[in-house]
Amino acid sequence: MGGLAQEEMDNPTFRSDTVLSDVHLHCPSKSHLMVRLNAVGQPVFLSYFKLLWSTEDLASGKHVREITTGREHQCRSDELCDKDSSNIKIEGELNSEGVEALLDDDGDLEVVRRPRSASAVQAEDLLRDIVCPVILMKGKEDAFEDEEQECTCSDVVKIEHTMATPLEDVGKQVWRAAFLLADYILFQRDTFRCCSVLELGGGTGITSVIMGTVAKRVYCTDVGEDLLTMCEQNVALNKHLMEPGGGEIKVKELDWLKDEFCTDPEAPYSWSEEEIADLLDHCSVIMAADVFYDDDLTDALFRTLYRITHNLRNSCTVYLALEKRLNFTLRHMDVTCEAYTHFRNTLNDLENLQDGKMKYTVEPIKLDFCQFLVYERIEQLELWKVMAEHLT
Numbered sequence: 001m002g003g004l005a006q007e008e009m010d011n012p013t014f015r016s017d018t019v020l021s022d023v024h025l026h027c028p029s030k031s032h033l034m035v036r037l038n039a040v041g042q043p044v045f046l047s048y049f050k051l052l053w054s055t056e057d058l059a060s061g062k063h064v065r066e067i068t069t070g071r072e073h074q075c076r077s078d079e080l081c082d083k084d085s086s087n088i089k090i091e092g093e094l095n096s097e098g099v100e101a102l103l104d105d106d107g108d109l110e111v112v113r114r115p116r117s118a119s120a121v122q123a124e125d126l127l128r129d130i131v132c133p134v135i136l137m138k139g140k141e142d143a144f145e146d147e148e149q150e151c152t153c154s155d156v157v158k159i160e161h162t163m164a165t166p167l168e169d170v171g172k173q174v175w176r177a178a179f180l181l182a183d184y185i186l187f188q189r190d191t192f193r194c195c196s197v198l199e200l201g202g203g204t205g206i207t208s209v210i211m212g213t214v215a216k217r218v219y220c221t222d223v224g225e226d227l228l229t230m231c232e233q234n235v236a237l238n239k240h241l242m243e244p245g246g247g248e249i250k251v252k253e254l255d256w257l258k259d260e261f262c263t264d265p266e267a268p269y270s271w272s273e274e275e276i277a278d279l280l281d282h283c284s285v286i287m288a289a290d291v292f293y294d295d296d297l298t299d300a301l302f303r304t305l306y307r308i309t310h311n312l313r314n315s316c317t318v319y320l321a322l323e324k325r326l327n328f329t330l331r332h333m334d335v336t337c338e339a340y341t342h343f344r345n346t347l348n349d350l351e352n353l354q355d356g357k358m359k360y361t362v363e364p365i366k367l368d369f370c371q372f373l374v375y376e377r378i379e380q381l382e383l384w385k386v387m388a389e390h391l392t
Contacts, residue, residue: 020164021173023375035160038172039226042162047174049206051155052372053186154244157373158237160230161204170293171203171227177290178203179375180367180383181321182210187369189214193245196282198308200254200301201291205231209238211287212247219279221254228253228269250275256300259307281313289321292343302346309388310358318386319365320347325380347384361387 034043162172185192185207194216199208201222208220212235220235222228232251242249253262253269261271286305292298309316324340351362365383 018164019167019170019173021170021175023174023176023179024161024163038162038230042165042169042172044160044162044230046158046160049157049159049174049373051157051186052374053155154241157206157209157241159204159206159209159234160237167293169227171201171222171224172230174204174206175290175323176375176378177321177323177381178207179373180377180381181207181287181289181319183372184319184321184365184369184383185210185214186372192285195285196279197285197287198279198283200256200286200288200304202231202251203227203289205234205249205251207287207289208249209234209241212238212242212249213245215247215285217278217282218247218249219252219275219283220249221252223253223255225268232269254304256297256304280311283308283312284314284316285319286316287319287321290323292320292322293325293339295339295342298339298343298346302350305386305388306350306353306358312388315387315389318388320384320386322382322384323378323380324382347386350386357391359389359391361389 035046036044038044159174161174162169165172192211192214195214197208197211197215197218199211199218199220202208202220203222205220208218208231211218220231222231228251235249235251251269252271252275253267255262261276262269263273263276264270286308288301291301305318309318322340322343324337326337347362350360353360363385365385367377367381367383371377
């Protein structure tokens with residue numbers, strides 16, 4: 001398995017219907033070694049994502065400023081966000097004489113690239129070093145003994161995932177919006193402490209794992225037995241992160257195209273009546289990350305959101321993280337964001353809903369909070385907060 005799969009991964013070929021997350025693309029000079037094949041024959045990889053602050057620090061209730069003491073080389077509350085959210089600024093501005101000096105004899109502009117400072121190069125190296133997955137292969141325990149010891153610490157998230165999947169299996173990959181939502185959870189951890197949470201479209205479960213470090217109970221939901229099995233494995237791999245706070249994660253099936261919870265006791269990841277009652281009685285937070293890429297699924301998600309929030313005993317807050325993806329379409333002969341546009345229109349329809357039963361208040365969340373995970377916080381990332389209140 002190892003030799004053939006390694007050869008295939010060294011020389012990857014992607015079909016037209018293959019999708020690869022940007023998180024997995026930023027791995028320069030790294031060999032992608034798989035740990036196993038899943039039930040449908042796809043290679044499964046194990047990646048280690050390092051937290052800039054450990055969950056032990058978070059559980060102790062330390063302030064961000066206290067935690068960063070001694071770790072300034074990894075993250076500062078203000079500086080890291082600035083580095084990730086904007087390009088390196090050129091110091092100084094050229095005056096008219098300076099611009100004139102850059103013109104050649106024909107009047108064409110000669111672009112002279114400014115050498116990057118050593119600090120900028122180091123910053124880039126730091127980002128890539130931390131964001132690159134360390135991927136292991138079965139049978140290599142001795143060679144990776146140090147990594148195994150390191151990754152039992154409270155500052156590492158271990159995630160099994162696939163790469164380069166068909167569109168219907170994108171939930172098996174790790175996506176940037178999941179990191180964004182995870183950052184916000186850790187930054188606002190007091191808001192989520194001891195909450196009961198529902199995640200829709202949990203995928204690999206990385207956001208639920210982070211939520212599980214602060215919340216009381218998390219229902220991580222998706223569809224597909226193979227995906228849910230992978231998610232459950234990731235929950236097991238990261239129990240060490242949830243132990244300090246006593247959080248619990250339950251992996252369950254929730255199909256947005258169906259109106260009811262799956263309660264068939266013979267079906268894997270089905271709901272018990274007690275679990276449904278617990279969710280409806282205590283859930284105060286619903287979240288979803290990077291699930292808005294298909295208009296039909298977006299419609300189904302918002303229908304599910306309405307149905308569940310309407311049936312909850314109490315009001316709740318919904319957090320939606322996504323990446324606005326630009327695509328060139330022949331229909332428009334231009335670069336468009338059709339999936340994003342449909343999301344915004346549907347979100348606007350939800351806010352304007354007047355059924356006399358529910359009121360939804362929508363507001364964007366500024367992305368000026370610090371990063372607990374290192375990734376590219378590009379300007380296309382967005383985070384939305386929806387407050388769902390009962391009117392009757």
